[in-house]
Amino acid sequence: MNVHVAPWPNGHHPDDPRFVFARDVITGLTQQPKQLPPKYFYDETGSHLFEEITRLPEYYPTRTELKILRDRGADIASIIPPGAALVEFGAGATTKVRLLLERCRFAAYVPVDISGAFLNGQANGLRADFPDLAVHAVVADFTTPFLLPDAVKDMPKVGFFPGSTIGNFDPAEAAAFLQGARDILGEGATMIVGVDLEKAEPVLHAAYNDSAGVTAKFNENVLARVNRELGGDFDLSAFAHQAVYNRERHRIEMHLVSLKAQTAHLCDKSFSFSAGESIHTESSYKYSTERFQRLARESGWMPQAIWTDRDKMFSVHALTTKRD
Ligand SMILES: C[S@@+](CC[C@H](N)C(=O)[O-])C[C@H]1O[C@@H](n2cnc3c(N)ncnc32)[C@H](O)[C@@H]1O
Known part of the structure; x- marks a missing residue:
């Protein structure tokens, strides 16, 4: 999809990472169902949050992979x-x-x-x-x-x-x-x-819905970045983290679910959400x-x-x- 991003605060160049970020966000939120590319979780805050995830008791992948590499x-x-x-x-x-x-x-x-x-x-x-x-x-x-x-x-x-x-x-x-x-x-x-x-599904469910809420913060960081870096006005308190296993497609899906009917803005675009509508933010096959x-x-x-x-x-x- 060819997306026109305007107005841009300081002018833009198609290779400018902020322009590419804005274009990808607008493209993803214009699709049905709405989605965002998982690579945008990772700024410095996101990288630190991911490190916290790897130390959670429920998150088996890191310690298991480390043990295999060690053994x-x-x-x-x-x-x-x-x-x-x-x-x-x-x-x-x-x-x-x-x-x-x-x-x-x-x-x-x-x-x-x-x-x-x-x-x-x-x-x-x-x-x-x-x-x-x-x-x-x-x-x-x-x-x-x-x-x-x-x-x-x-x-x-x-x-x-x-x-x-x-x-x-x-x-x-x-x-x-x-x-x-x-x-x-x-x-x-x-x-x-x-x-x-x-x-088994309960093991997967626990790994992506940790009791300390770190995965939820990591998931929300993508919208926090849209607000911080692109001037969006997404109300983070009005979205909830959800991770569910899609058995047919062999994947955990992470979503940010809108808790109410709401509209958010980015550049000159508006994005309307109905209550319960989600943004698919990551799959883990x-x-x-x-x-x-x-x-x-x-x-x-x-x-x-x-x-x-x-x-x-x-x-x-x-x-x-x-x-x-
Ligand atoms: C799931 S973490 C894994 C980190 C580490 N390799 C490990 O196994 O613990 C994914 C890493 O890939 C980086 N990453 C995600 N998408 C990327 C992309 N499209 N290009 C380059 N790096 C990316 C993230 O910043 C993060 O450091």
Whole structure:
């Protein structure tokens, strides 16, 4: 959809991140049902809130994936080529990558993230803790093509995409992401992907509706950003967090539900909500190991190994572009 955004306070350029943000918000809120892209959760506040989520007792994915990476560190190290550059898509707090950096000898680490200030802080922390490692932070949207730094051009590449962030894409977008990652990393690359597994609904429900309300704050941060950065007038107290499992589509859906009939404004546009109408803000798809391997194959990657925890809550997949 081609959206006209006006009036814009300081003039605009189509590449201006604020213009792109406003255009995406207007596009999403003009659709039926209304939706917003999940990447806009992540400014510095959103990145900190996500870190809080990862420490919640109900949120099993982070501690389970960390345990797999810790327990299977030697197996993972055995498939890493010497002198490789590790490229992490959506680096966040860089907690998981530290386990890989401690066990495998990488020549360089390229954390990629859309949340620039948070990313640069994390990169500085890693430089201090791993003084022999070259760290090249790249602020980019990984759903669009971007260039790797020249310094890693000739190194073998290993992609790292933990956190089941791949589950935030619908299957067609996930395939497009994996194909794009293959283009960025190049022939001969390896990719390590964390993927959340299908499981009992009450476990999923608790993980995305935590009792401390942190996930609710994280969800609301997208509208808070629209108000803060774009001058919107969304009444945050008039929207409620809701996370439900859509069994048919194998996904948790996060919504912001309007608590009353209301109208909000952004730029010169009005958005009307009926009571109970929702904005779909994020999906978290859950996979079986077979369904994910099929998706990987269809996207140009060969499954190389899978590691899971004893209770089959989470999976870590190694993929390669090499064909035997
Ligand atoms: C679910 S968190 C995972 C963080 C970390 N890798 C982990 O496993 O704990 C997703 C991360 O990806 C980043 N992110 C989300 N969408 C992005 C996009 N389109 N481009 C680049 N980074 C993105 C967020 O800022 C956040 O740091």
